[in-house]
Amino acid sequence: MISFEVEDLQGEVKTVEVPEGISLSLMEVLKASEYPIAATCGGMALCATCHVEVVKGFDDLPAFTDPELDMIDTLPNATSESRLACQIHVSEKLNGALFKLKETVEE
């Protein structure tokens, strides 16, 4: 099992566990775990609705892609630990990480 933590917009932290070898992005796992992520663009790094801040484990994550860096650079609320969940492939590298959701979904 791969195990990491997610902090929602209300500040509640929960552990999320996914089986190893799963071919999903962090965005897809968050959506499947019922987190309120719009993922409007479907994972092309162009809407930033899956923007997360990596509170723990930032350095262990897979490298940034260029489209991801370009998009993060335009976000008004980005920090130096910002990532787009759709660009992070879920693997053992996520073990022990803590992701904080950054974007509210407009209903």
Add this chain to the structure above:
Amino acid sequence: MIKTDICIIGAGPVGLFAVFEAGLLKMRCHLVDSLPAIGGQLSEIYPKKPIYDIPGFPSILAHELVDNLKKQIDPFNPTFTLGERVEGLRKLDDGSFELTTSDKTIIHCKVVAIAAGLGCFEPRRPELPNIINYEGKGVSYMIKDPETFRDKKIVIAGGGDSALDWSIFLSDLAKEVTLVHRNESFRGAPDSAEKVVELAKEGKINLLLSANLTAIKGDGKLEAITITGKDKKATELEADYLIPLFGLSPKLGPIAEWGLNLDKNAIEVNTFDYATNIPGVFAIGDINTYPGKLKLILCGFHEAALMAQSAFAFVYPNQKLSFKYTTVNGVNAF
């Protein structure tokens, strides 16, 4: 006023193909898109990316698909209003519709087909709780008339190409230009970045790197902006205008106000003909939702075909529709 049978909101692949399906049934279409070019996401976001799931095309570049769709619908002479966002939808007494755009273009039609994909692209707001109070009163997300800024004190925020380009342009016109960027360096075009650094050295641009907007204030209109650097030191700057340029984000926009049934920013439709809860208004492609919905271009094409069959009853209420194959009848243009 523009008069048409079907007004299609959104000129992405699904909106374009709807012209073909409508055309086969002798219905004329007018397309409106907030972007200045046709193709939607395919042109704006990933024109050079291959798409692998268009039937009959093992691989096709997004812009090629748009070019082909344009060629396919040309015989039906669709008309376009580009670079304008549909703001208002009003049902008239006779059951037809009047649409109004952001530039006050009026379109009269018998059927509305919403093919708006992700929605329309709107500017991202900085995280300042009171910024809404100053929008139009010193805070502006786009530059329509640069003359507005002559001899004024301007703060531009952002690090992309548009922030760089406008800082360079306004440095000649404004009294004072301050560019605030969150990072140490720019990811925008290297030439523009160099030029900004050069202008900063000459004292024509006040360049604040590794800095963020943290507060704005003013009595009735913008007067000052607080900028906080990496060292947590806050500086207050007098400013007449703040221009945040943090890119665009897709939003449902005015569509949300039209009385349509929505589910998580998508329009609810039935799967018989992709009709919404308003008779005569259909929603096709990524903008709609129904049980089992897949956001695929090919699903949008299917939805367009079925939508056109039902739209016929609104356009030609006294005629009976007989289904014809293009292989038998060809494509009869008009």
